[in-house]
Amino acid sequence: MTQEPIERWRSETPGCARRVHLNNAGAALMPDPVLSACTEHLELEADIGGYEAAAARVTEIAAVYDDLARLIGSRATNVAVVANATAGFIQAITSFDLSPGDVIVTTRADYTSYQIQFLSLAQRRGVVVKHAADLPEGGVDPESIRELARDPRCRLVHVSWVPTHSGVIQDAEGVGRVCEELGVPYLVDACQAVGQLPIDVARLRCDYLTATARKFLRGPRGVGFMYASDRALARGDHPLYVDMRGARWVDADQYEIAPTAMRYEDWEFPYALVLGLGAAVRYALAVGVELAGNRAFALARRARASLAGIPDTRVLDGGREQCAIVTASFGQHDAREIVKELSRQNINTTASLRWYGLLDFTEKQVQSAIRISPHYYNTEQEVDEAIAAIGRLVDSAPCS
Structure with missing residues (x-):
């Protein structure tokens, strides 16, 4: 995909100028x-x-x-x-x-x-x-x-x-x-x-x-x-x-x-x-749902691959097919604290707690996980910036 449509989508989305918004599974940024x-x-x-x-x-x-x-x-x-x-x-x-x-x-x-x-x-x-x-x-x-x-x-x-x-x-x-x-x-x-x-x-x-x-x-x-x-x-x-x-x-x-x-x-x-x-x-x-999904999925795959390189990190998404929702846990680190620190850096994500997916997370022995959800108007640079920030936080933050 060329940069032209991505730049147009971002220009029509005022919030892109101020934050890295990777919480589209929560509430996406509205276009103009x-x-x-x-x-x-x-x-x-x-x-x-x-x-x-x-x-x-x-x-x-x-x-x-x-x-x-x-x-x-x-x-x-x-x-x-x-x-x-x-x-x-x-x-x-x-x-x-x-x-x-x-x-x-x-x-x-x-x-x-x-x-x-x-x-x-x-x-x-x-x-x-x-x-x-x-x-x-x-x-x-x-x-x-x-x-x-x-x-x-x-x-x-x-x-x-x-x-x-x-x-x-x-x-x-x-x-x-x-x-x-x-x-x-x-x-x-x-x-x-x-x-x-x-x-x-x-x-x-x-x-x-x-x-x-x-x-x-x-x-x-x-x-x-x-x-x-x-x-x-x-x-x-x-x-x-x-x-x-x-x-x-x-x-x-x-x-x-x-x-x-x-x-x-x-x-x-x-x-x-x-x-x-x-x-x-x-x-x-007008964008095309299939095009939007394919781009969002590609950004999610990029995030999963990068997260897998962070020590003590488990990428939790399974299934034959995966979408633009990425979840990962970080050992004894509380995902909510990581989400708060990312927000201070103008990076939007959210946390999923054990009771949000009780049967699944109990089986996986997960208490909390970060949820990253890119969409088609996000960029590769934004995904890389967010994962790098997570890596620094996991490396420096004390375990809960």
């Missing part, structure tokens, strides 16, 4: 068009009023659904805008009337919030949560999913395509094939995938997919989206706490759900963020 979309609508709300501003932008707001549909290979009627990926997950999971003894199959690497919510369902509703085994090299084994999901009480399968604490890319398509064969509803957490992996919901064969704007998609914080398949809509799936955007009150003791994925939305909307989400999707499509 995203920031402008948000601030312009806030200014319009201040000028003419919130309801009136939304009415004035009704065409642009509707276009966001078309943009999201293009991003994931669906139709706009299958897309809902939600507060974040976890909110979308809750809307999807509460669409199932779970009973004691019903089985949920998930993976050892699924996102912490979802693992906790599964445990809450187990404790409060008597649901049985089963974790599929990993492949020897890492990432969920679709055949283990098959064995567990054959249980006649299995109500759904959930997979975090890319975990928050690891660079492994789980075989979401392979799991989708298994779920389709067994006729089991399938939920995909694409929070860390969107923006770095091309998404085609037809290939995933999922009933639901959830994601957020702020990570590799480079959108604003506080908004996300979800996909609901035609079969989910046809089943009459709708969240337990559907509100007046997702349904109409048609009789004293009756409501009627919306025919589209709007049934998963709330009436209250941060329209400035919705427009920012649309701008982020258009920007990602």
Whole structure:
């Protein structure tokens, strides 16, 4: 790749001038068009009023659904805008009337919030949560999913395509094939995938997919989206706490759900963020998700190779495929302290703690790890600078 597009992406990203931002799995730096979309609508709300501003932008707001549909290979009627990926997950999971003894199959690497919510369902509703085994090299084994999901009480399968604490890319398509064969509803957490992996919901064969704007998609914080398949809509799936955007009150003791994925939305909307989400999707499509991912993956491979040369360092990412999330531990060093010191040098990373990936990190005997997540607008020099700084800190810092 030539320098021209990289320089252009960086010039359109004001934060690049001030920091080395390697926390794109947390919240990526927004490009100018995203920031402008948000601030312009806030200014319009201040000028003419919130309801009136939304009415004035009704065409642009509707276009966001078309943009999201293009991003994931669906139709706009299958897309809902939600507060974040976890909110979308809750809307999807509460669409199932779970009973004691019903089985949920998930993976050892699924996102912490979802693992906790599964445990809450187990404790409060008597649901049985089963974790599929990993492949020897890492990432969920679709055949283990098959064995567990054959249980006649299995109500759904959930997979975090890319975990928050690891660079492994789980075989979401392979799991989708298994779920389709067994006729089991399938939920995909694409929070860390969107923006770095091309998404085609037809290939995933999922009933639901959830994601957020702020990570590799480079959108604003506080908004996300979800996909609901035609079969989910046809089943009459709708969240337990559907509100007046997702349904109409048609009789004293009756409501009627919306025919589209709007049934998963709330009436209250941060329209400035919705427009920012649309701008982020258009920007990602203009860059090219595959191109963006390939460059980010290359920078991540560079980081892994350099980290491996630092004494007492373990690079933790496994799997047949790895993405732009890099995790590493440093013996008895507390990763949080390293992250703090890097921040003082204007280098953004974050720490993953044992309980963020409890099953995986316990097996690996890891208490904390640094998470480095480059994106396509980062440079090789930035990655090298960050790894060199980590090396100096590990060499000089006392163990915790």
